[in-house]
Amino acid sequence: MPLAPAPAPETLTHVACTHCGDDCPDEPIKRAGQPALSFCCQGCRAVYELLAASNLCTYYRLDERPGQKVKAVELPGRFDYLDLESVQSQLLAFRSPTLARLTLTIPQMHCASCVWLLENLFKLNPGISASRVNFLRKELTVSYQPDTTSLKEVVKLLAAINYEPRITLAELGAQPHHGTRTLLYQLGVAAFGFGNVMLLAFPEYFSFTEQLQSTFGRFFGWLSLLLAIPVLLVSARGFYRSAWQGLRQRHINLDFPISLGLTALFVTSVVEIVTQRGPGFFDSFTGLVFFMLIGKWVQQRSYDALRFDRDFTSYFPVAVTLLTKTGEQSVSVKELKPGQRIRVRHQEIIPADAVLRRGTGRIDYSFVSGESEPVARAAGELVYAGGRQVGEAVELEVVREVSQGYLTQLWNNPAFQKDEQPNLETYANKVGRYFVGLTLTLALGAVIYWYPKDPQMALRAFTSVLVIACPCALSLATPFAMGAALRVLGRRKLYLKNSAVVETLGRADTIVFDKTGTLTDVKKSAVEYVGPALSPAQLQAVAAVVRHSTHPLSQRLASELPAGSLAVADFAEIPSQGLRGTVAGMAVRVGSAVFAGLAPAPTATVEPAENLQSSVYINIDGITSGCYVFRNVYRDELREVLAKLSQRYRLAVLSGDNDAEQTRLRELFGPTAELHFRQTPQNKLDYIAQLKQQGRTVIMVGDGLNDAGALQRADAGIALTDTLTNFSPACDAILEADSFGQLATVLGFSRDCLRIVLATFVLSFCYNGIGLTLAVQGRFTPIVSAILMPISSLSVMVFATLLVRLAAWRRGL
Amino acid sequence: MSIIFLLIGISLLVALTFLAAFFWAVRSGQYEDDYTPAVRMLFEDEIEQDE
Numbered sequence A: 001m002p003l004a005p006a007p008a009p010e011t012l013t014h015v016a017c018t019h020c021g022d023d024c025p026d027e028p029i030k031r032a033g034q035p036a037l038s039f040c041c042q043g044c045r046a047v048y049e050l051l052a053a054s055n056l057c058t059y060y061r062l063d064e065r066p067g068q069k070v071k072a073v074e075l076p077g078r079f080d081y082l083d084l085e086s087v088q089s090q091l092l093a094f095r096s097p098t099l100a101r102l103t104l105t106i107p108q109m110h111c112a113s114c115v116w117l118l119e120n121l122f123k124l125n126p127g128i129s130a131s132r133v134n135f136l137r138k139e140l141t142v143s144y145q146p147d148t149t150s151l152k153e154v155v156k157l158l159a160a161i162n163y164e165p166r167i168t169l170a171e172l173g174a175q176p177h178h179g180t181r182t183l184l185y186q187l188g189v190a191a192f193g194f195g196n197v198m199l200l201a202f203p204e205y206f207s208f209t210e211q212l213q214s215t216f217g218r219f220f221g222w223l224s225l226l227l228a229i230p231v232l233l234v235s236a237r238g239f240y241r242s243a244w245q246g247l248r249q250r251h252i253n254l255d256f257p258i259s260l261g262l263t264a265l266f267v268t269s270v271v272e273i274v275t276q277r278g279p280g281f282f283d284s285f286t287g288l289v290f291f292m293l294i295g296k297w298v299q300q301r302s303y304d305a306l307r308f309d310r311d312f313t314s315y316f317p318v319a320v321t322l323l324t325k326t327g328e329q330s331v332s333v334k335e336l337k338p339g340q341r342i343r344v345r346h347q348e349i350i351p352a353d354a355v356l357r358r359g360t361g362r363i364d365y366s367f368v369s370g371e372s373e374p375v376a377r378a379a380g381e382l383v384y385a386g387g388r389q390v391g392e393a394v395e396l397e398v399v400r401e402v403s404q405g406y407l408t409q410l411w412n413n414p415a416f417q418k419d420e421q422p423n424l425e426t427y428a429n430k431v432g433r434y435f436v437g438l439t440l441t442l443a444l445g446a447v448i449y450w451y452p453k454d455p456q457m458a459l460r461a462f463t464s465v466l467v468i469a470c471p472c473a474l475s476l477a478t479p480f481a482m483g484a485a486l487r488v489l490g491r492r493k494l495y496l497k498n499s500a501v502v503e504t505l506g507r508a509d510t511i512v513f514d515k516t517g518t519l520t521d522v523k524k525s526a527v528e529y530v531g532p533a534l535s536p537a538q539l540q541a542v543a544a545v546v547r548h549s550t551h552p553l554s555q556r557l558a559s560e561l562p563a564g565s566l567a568v569a570d571f572a573e574i575p576s577q578g579l580r581g582t583v584a585g586m587a588v589r590v591g592s593a594v595f596a597g598l599a600p601a602p603t604a605t606v607e608p609a610e611n612l613q614s615s616v617y618i619n620i621d622g623i624t625s626g627c628y629v630f631r632n633v634y635r636d637e638l639r640e641v642l643a644k645l646s647q648r649y650r651l652a653v654l655s656g657d658n659d660a661e662q663t664r665l666r667e668l669f670g671p672t673a674e675l676h677f678r679q680t681p682q683n684k685l686d687y688i689a690q691l692k693q694q695g696r697t698v699i700m701v702g703d704g705l706n707d708a709g710a711l712q713r714a715d716a717g718i719a720l721t722d723t724l725t726n727f728s729p730a731c732d733a734i735l736e737a738d739s740f741g742q743l744a745t746v747l748g749f750s751r752d753c754l755r756i757v758l759a760t761f762v763l764s765f766c767y768n769g770i771g772l773t774l775a776v777q778g779r780f781t782p783i784v785s786a787i788l789m790p791i792s793s794l795s796v797m798v799f800a801t802l803l804v805r806l807a808a809w810r811r812g813l
Numbered sequence B: 001m002s003i004i005f006l007l008i009g010i011s012l013l014v015a016l017t018f019l020a021a022f023f024w025a026v027r028s029g030q031y032e033d034d035y036t037p038a039v040r041m042l043f044e045d046e047i048e049q050d051e
Helices: A042-053 A085-091 A112-119 A151-160 A182-205 A207-235 A237-248 A255-274 A282-301 A406-412 A427-450 A455-468 A472-491 A500-507 A515-519 A536-546 A552-560 A601-605 A638-646 A659-669 A681-693 A705-713 A737-776 A782-810 B003-027 B036-040
Strands: A029-031 A034-039 A100-105 A128-134 A139-144 A319-324 A327-332 A341-344 A354-358 A361-364 A375-377 A394-398 A494-496 A510-514 A520-530 A569-574 A578-583 A586-591 A614-620 A623-634 A650-654 A674-676 A698-702 A716-721 A733-736
Touching (some): A029 A042, A034 A042, A042 A151, A100 A151, A112 B036, A128 B036, A139 A151, A182 A237, A182 A282, A182 B003, A207 A237, A207 A255, A207 A282, A207 B003, A237 A255, A237 A282, A255 A282, A255 A427, A255 A472, A282 A782, A427 A455, A427 A472, A427 A737, A455 A737, A455 A782, A472 A737, A472 A782, A494 A737, A500 A716, A500 A737, A510 A515, A510 A681, A515 A520, A536 A552, A536 A586, A536 A614, A638 A650, A638 A659, A650 A659, A659 A674, A681 A698, A681 A705, A698 A705, A705 A716, A716 A737, A737 A782
Parallel strands (some): A510 A650, A510 A698, A650 A674, A698 A716
Antiparallel strands (some): A128 A139, A319 A327, A319 A341, A341 A394, A354 A394, A494 A733, A520 A623, A614 A623
């Protein structure tokens, strides 16, 4: 018998759920024989019991309340499509009669307990032979025996313990992606070359080894050359390729002077060794490559964890329920043909443009169009793909294939593709260009000065200048400063696609917001009660009724009302009208004015703005007592954030919704902000493009598919998500909604980072200055190079990282 | 002093072994995930019995 975890800490009135840690209702759900355990809902208890039965309660000890509230609606046959041969063949990475293996993405994974439980799946289902977590990618690789269990069973088990994998069209067929290993190999070769060449160069540095040097100098030189060749061919390849690509686009990036310097260094060293004039600079050469690769590695490390380039296919479900003459059948969305009938249940996404045939559609298009309230559709009307059905199951007849639907077309619109900016104007690249000019001028100057006196010296000075001007410290400054910045921002739940986004954020001068879901908090909406007050018993009764409904307004209302667990008799939900039920002897009706027994007339007299808000009327025992009015609620921190932002940025709002909120937005945003309503996705995109044409650097903050184009077109698109598990459109940065209040601070921090990069540039210029002074005088020797290069590289790395930490600390991040 | 040739040969051989070991480690995916193994090794098998 597993021991019970410590009893939940008693707060004033609430008890935390043993599974998920949420507050329990006044009468917590108990488990027979273990009074110390309390659960907030049956779902949580079910998970606990499942784990307890397999002695897996360690789960609750490793981390504080690791469970997640069970909220999925159990739909029969939800995973049936996993039995399909076509789906299986795409999902499984390996398949044989005795073993099958696949990798699933599980976004809910968040702590050590999750890792532990997911790696102990075999205790829950003996058919699973092994499961392995990659926490950073939130992936689980499962091996199972197809003869004892099935893919559907595995996924069902995961869903039962509330780690439902995300299986979408985009993920189908995608093999577990390996992070690029090339860089690691290159780093390994460079480290190998660097270490050994340094060892061989050692005798050169010390006078007491002169005799050694005279005997073995030549051998050491050739050996160094031998060791440096793989470094040049394997490790330094990336720099040459990037410089070449830049050149082909008539653009000089930072990798160009690097390649120039590396070439000069290598050629000089080869010449010195072949002509036996000196030991060469191979130690500096390999060291440089090694340090710069470290910079690249730092730059690359942070990218893996999140995927920013999701397209519509990750939004659509994998399979739909097809209605055929023989009954229901699960088919892959891709196989959907016009004319077929499908069934879409509560909370499912409509996969293709279709005509509603049976049932009442209430379709939540908030993600596609930005409209905040679900749209009602009756039989015979057209529904577009991308909406989420709320309420009863409906039957649809497909009119267009998935690939030709409105949403898909929108997405494939060339205007929505971000034009790959080959010449990303980062500071480093801009500086790099001047750097090349300066270097070449100096090198030629040195030749002109020395040539009449000493031709040999002229050549030496020329190569020395090229070598020392190799901006390795410069190339390290950005990755290290930005890498540190990415980590700081990641802690604050702002995840950036790459470090160039930090620069863009720091340079931006205009911020454009979407309204629904971005400025407003979809989960909350102010509920105001108008009318004679309800008694606590009546409130309980209303709460009990609305809790039975899945209608969004009911659910919002339920979250506002006191928690309770009264039984409801005679419950009925009349679509687009309301709910009724009998609780503790009271007949409760909740719904539209007419449904609750009011004449529809009064609403007409109310001013139009009020009209657009939703009201839910309450009728208890035949008496209409009042109504709940729902308003959009702006995020708590919005006013504060806007006040800070408006000092520095030009602000604008693009809303797909109507202009009911205009006055409130005007008050929040101030007189100068531009407010646009009823914007289609294309309008939003055009607006951003227009701003960019005016030479502005634009940040777009949005959340839905309707913002996808604008997010792409903006210099930096920030997608706001309520949880990382939700879908977010392709973007440059993902901000968790909880951190919205820190937007101003984060942008300030990005500006700090830009200044830090500049400061680091100055530092590396100092090193280059010292080196150049020596170089033009022809006094740049291998030993000077061997000392100066690592010192400059290392100090720049340390300097950049520390300054970013300091800036973060000062901003309180 | 010609022993130096031998010594350097051996030292290079050792270094190459390490390079090969590093390649093997990269290939076998050890650098794919540098977080989970650190957590995994802290799990104990039978916590139930010692309480």
